[in-house]
Amino acid sequence: MTIQIGDRIPEVVLKYIDDGVQAIDTPTLFDGSKVVLFAVPGAFTxxxxxxxxxxxxxxxxxxxxxxxxxACMAVNDPFVMQAWGESLGVPKGLKLLSDGNADLTxxxxxxxxxxxxxxxxxCKRFALYAEDGVVKHLFVEAPGEFKVSSAEHVLEALGG
Known part of the structure; x- marks a missing residue:
């Protein structure tokens, strides 16, 4: 069943690169914070x-x-996510997360x-906004589309 508005983000461990491969669980990432997580089908696509x-x-x-x-997530390994971020000049603080085995997906x-x-x-292309680990907005794209998960659309939904 697809996650819905009002659901808690499932508890899963993701990976990222910061002085080697690091692990972060979703409670650490989401609890006590306001977070936009967007996902892409693949880095470098x-x-x-x-x-x-x-x-x-x-x-x-x-x-x-x-x-x-x-935070951006893809079903890619953390090394690919790091290289992709470097190639596009991702600013410090924008997290690039690997869901390599599609566990969170x-x-x-x-x-x-x-x-x-x-x-x-x-992973399907999507964006979600969560407060304290609870989904408040969810934008899942139709296959082959790129509209509702864009940064512009998410900001509009957040009143920004």
Whole structure:
């Protein structure tokens, strides 16, 4: 079942690079904070690299002014996420999280089968806003679309 507004973010461990591979569990990431988590089907893929992540980079300071942390997640390994972030100049503080085994993706019911493209199980393109670990806004894209999970749309929903 797909996660819904009012649900708690499932408890899962994600990975990221910071002086080596680090682990962060979702309670640490979300509890006591306002967080936008957006997910992409894959680092270095066209829409993800040309529009989705760049939109959040461009508007990162606006989210921070609203007291909102920003994190990007993909079903890629943490080394790929780090290299992708470096290639696009991701600002310090915008977290690039690896859900390498799709654990959080599956726990939220947001997986998609991209085997036809040689990519296996991936995450649907989405954005969510959570306060203290509870989903307040959820924007899941229709297959092949990029509209409701954009930084602009999320900021509009947050009144920013």
């Amino acid at each position: 066209p829409t993800c690299s040309e529009r989705h992540l760049p939109g959040f980079i461009e508007r990162f300071d606006r989210f921070r002014e609203l007291g909102v942390e920003v 599956r726990a939220m019911g947001l997986e998609m089968d991209a085997s036809g493209y040689g990519m296996g199980i991936r």
